[in-house]
Amino acid sequence: MSRSLLIVLTGPGKGKTTSALGQVLRAAGHGMRSCVIQFIKGTPTGEARAAERFGDLIEWHITGCGFTWKSKDLQKDIEAARKGWALAREKIASGEFRLVVLDELTCLTKYRMVPVEEIVRTLRDRPEDLHVVVTGRDAPPELIEAADLVTEMHLVKHPYESGTKAQPGIEF
Amino acid sequence: MSRSLLIVLTGPGKGKTTSALGQVLRAAGHGMRSCVIQFIKGTPTGEARAAERFGDLIEWHITGCGFTWKSKDLQKDIEAARKGWALAREKIASGEFRLVVLDELTCLTKYRMVPVEEIVRTLRDRPEDLHVVVTGRDAPPELIEAADLVTEMHLVKHPYESGTKAQPGIEF
Numbered sequence: 001m002s003r004s005l006l007i008v009l010t011g012p013g014k015g016k017t018t019s020a021l022g023q024v025l026r027a028a029g030h031g032m033r034s035c036v037i038q039f040i041k042g043t044p045t046g047e048a049r050a051a052e053r054f055g056d057l058i059e060w061h062i063t064g065c066g067f068t069w070k071s072k073d074l075q076k077d078i079e080a081a082r083k084g085w086a087l088a089r090e091k092i093a094s095g096e097f098r099l100v101v102l103d104e105l106t107c108l109t110k111y112r113m114v115p116v117e118e119i120v121r122t123l124r125d126r127p128e129d130l131h132v133v134v135t136g137r138d139a140p141p142e143l144i145e146a147a148d149l150v151t152e153m154h155l156v157k158h159p160y161e162s163g164t165k166a167q168p169g170i171e172f
Numbered sequence: 173m174s175r176s177l178l179i180v181l182t183g184p185g186k187g188k189t190t191s192a193l194g195q196v197l198r199a200a201g202h203g204m205r206s207c208v209i210q211f212i213k214g215t216p217t218g219e220a221r222a223a224e225r226f227g228d229l230i231e232w233h234i235t236g237c238g239f240t241w242k243s244k245d246l247q248k249d250i251e252a253a254r255k256g257w258a259l260a261r262e263k264i265a266s267g268e269f270r271l272v273v274l275d276e277l278t279c280l281t282k283y284r285m286v287p288v289e290e291i292v293r294t295l296r297d298r299p300e301d302l303h304v305v306v307t308g309r310d311a312p313p314e315l316i317e318a319a320d321l322v323t324e325m326h327l328v329k330h331p332y333e334s335g336t337k338a339q340p341g342i343e344f
Contacts, residue, residue: 005339005342007342008328009187010328011326013323013324014321014323015181015187015188015191015194015323015325016187017194018190018191018192018193018194018195018198019187019190019191019194020190020194021190021193021194021197021198022187022189022190022191022192022193022194022195022196022197022219023190023194023341023342024194024197025193025194025196025197025218025219025222025223026190026193026217026218026219026222026341026342026344027218027341027342028218028222029217029218029219029220029221029222029223029341030218030221030340030341032340032341045198045201046197046198046199046200046201046202047194047197047198047201048201049201049202050197050198050200050201050226051197051201053225053226054222054225098341099341131341131342144328144329147329148329149186149329149330150327150328150329151185151186151187151325151326151327151328152185152325152326152328153187153323153324153325153326154183154323154324154325154326155322155323156180156182156316156322156323156324157316157319157320157321157322158321167177168202168204169195169198169199169201169202169204169270169271169303170177170179170195170198170199170303172198
C-alpha cells in the first residue's frame, strides 16, 4: 500500500528542520512540488535562498516574527502565527503540492496560538496525495497520535557546550 | 569562537540522510561548496537529481553497490567501499569544499571494510575550515568521541509497521 504520510520530526536534538529540507530536496528530484512554511523564523535563511533555484518546484513562506522567547510584542507574534496558519491551511487545501513542510509548527500549539484540535483536523483532512512534514520540539500527543511516522532527535553531544557559536551554513 | 564542525547523525530512526541533505541545501544558500559521497546507495536518488541544479556548488558521488545485507558479492562491496573511502579522503584534503557529507559512512566500520582509526584520523586532520557530516546507524564510539555535534534519531512511530511501502520523494 502506498499512501501519503504525516511525518513529525520532534525532540530536543538538532536536525529537525534540516531533515525536512532534505525531504524537500528529495521530492524536487522526483519533480514533486513542495511548499515550505516557516512559522517562527523571521529572517530569510540559507535554505530559503537556495530554494530560489527551484522556483518551479518549491514555494517558500517565512511567516514568523523571530523567536517568541526573545519577543517584546507577544500579541504581534500571535497575529503572525495565526496568519501563518491560515496560509498553511490554504496551501494544504490547494491541491498544488505533493509535500507541505510546516517548520516549527509545534510552537503554535506550545504557546496556544492555534488550538491543537484545529491543527490535527486540518492535517487529517488533507488531500489524499499530500505528504506533510511537521517539525518542532514538544510535539503534542494529539499530533503524535495523528502522525504516520514520528522521529525524535536526541542530543548526544553539542558544540555550544564547549563555546562554539552558531555559524552560517550550519545553523541557519 | 567559530570553528568547523564534525557532525554525526546516527541512531535507528529516520531522518539522518535527509538532515545531511538539508545541511547541504543550507550551505548552498550561503554560497558554500559541498561534496556529498554516498557509500552504500548504489542508484541515483531524488536528491542526487535535485543537486544537479547546483552544479557550481554541489558535487555528488555515488560509490556503493547497493545495501550489503542484500549483497551476493561481498568482496565487490568491500572494494567499492574502499574506493569510496579513497575518494572521500581526496575530497576532504582537496580544500575545494566547506562541507563534505559522508552518507552511510558508518557501514564501512560496521562491516570492518575500513579501520575506524583511519577514518577518525582523516576526519580529525581535515582542513581547518571544513565541516563534515557523517550519517549512519551504530556510529562507533571512536567517531562519537571525535565529533563536535552528535544527534541520535529515534523511531517513535513508523508507517511500515502498518504496511505502507517506501515511496519516491519520501524514502529515496
